[in-house]
Amino acid sequence: MPPNSFGFTRPLLVKSHWTLNDIDWSEIQPDAVEPALLEAVKAAALVEANSTDYVKYLHNVFAADESFKKAASHWGVEERQHGDALGKWAQLIDPTFDYEQCLRHFRAGYQLPLDVQASVRGSPAGELVARCVVESGTCSFYSAIRDRSTEPVLKQIAGYIAQDEARHYQLFKTHLKRYLNIRKMTVLERCKIAYARIAETDDDELAYAYFSANVAFSDLSKRYDRRSCAAAYAHRTTQLYDFKHVRAAAHMILNAADINPSSRLSRLGVWVAWKALQWRLVRLQSAVAD
Ligand SMILES: [Fe+2]
Numbered sequence: 001m002p003p004n005s006f007g008f009t010r011p012l013l014v015k016s017h018w019t020l021n022d023i024d025w026s027e028i029q030p031d032a033v034e035p036a037l038l039e040a041v042k043a044a045a046l047v048e049a050n051s052t053d054y055v056k057y058l059h060n061v062f063a064a065d066e067s068f069k070k071a072a073s074h075w076g077v078e079e080r081q082h083g084d085a086l087g088k089w090a091q092l093i094d095p096t097f098d099y100e101q102c103l104r105h106f107r108a109g110y111q112l113p114l115d116v117q118a119s120v121r122g123s124p125a126g127e128l129v130a131r132c133v134v135e136s137g138t139c140s141f142y143s144a145i146r147d148r149s150t151e152p153v154l155k156q157i158a159g160y161i162a163q164d165e166a167r168h169y170q171l172f173k174t175h176l177k178r179y180l181n182i183r184k185m186t187v188l189e190r191c192k193i194a195y196a197r198i199a200e201t202d203d204d205e206l207a208y209a210y211f212s213a214n215v216a217f218s219d220l221s222k223r224y225d226r227r228s229c230a231a232a233y234a235h236r237t238t239q240l241y242d243f244k245h246v247r248a249a250a251h252m253i254l255n256a257a258d259i260n261p262s263s264r265l266s267r268l269g270v271w272v273a274w275k276a277l278q279w280r281l282v283r284l285q286s287a288v289a290d
């Protein structure tokens, strides 16, 4: 099987084959970790572990779809494992970090809309487009961490997680195709949902996770400020990406929107996205320096 854009050669629709016992924890090298990367990983661990709540939401939205509910339950277990692996790694690097306590803080302050009976994206297919966007983003994020980290254990964990996220993308895309056979969606409809989901990366979820993981317990006098926490998290993460990570994520999103990623317009769009990310990093650097 030829490697895909992220360099994976394993089949994508099989279950995860790793557990925390497969991580070479004894190889950990705390001195090889940059503080900014550690902060980003702490926050990511909380978001991953909170996916358990998202399973409840998906079960509500797809209440009559037993095969999808089963897949969503397994997906939630894998996401929780991502959080546990990252949380354990962060605790070994920084023994003052209490993963479970920070997770409780995060879950107490950030709530997903669990009581809905229909997708907030307007339709089941819309929900699956949004899920594809999220998995594209996480796949590129952990691929970037894998490639950027000089700490061997984090490199190993991020490699395992990135492979899982690529499979998750394929899982949601497979179900998306099934729902599109019931009700078609135009390319424009899919693009609108994809754009809206990308724009949501600035909402409370990541910012509050950053606050819970990095601020709330180290300085009890500090109150949550969404804007500064969102900027701090984005600053820690934006600097991780190379062009290849942005391009691969864009290709996955374009595919989910039924757009040919090889077209001239798509290639221009990817280049614009890369330039926009670099421009954003410059702005973030001055924002966090203020
Ligand atoms: Fe994940």
Ligand SMILES: [Fe+2]
Residues within 6 Å of the ligand: 079, 135, 138, 164, 165, 168
């Ligand atoms: Fe995932």
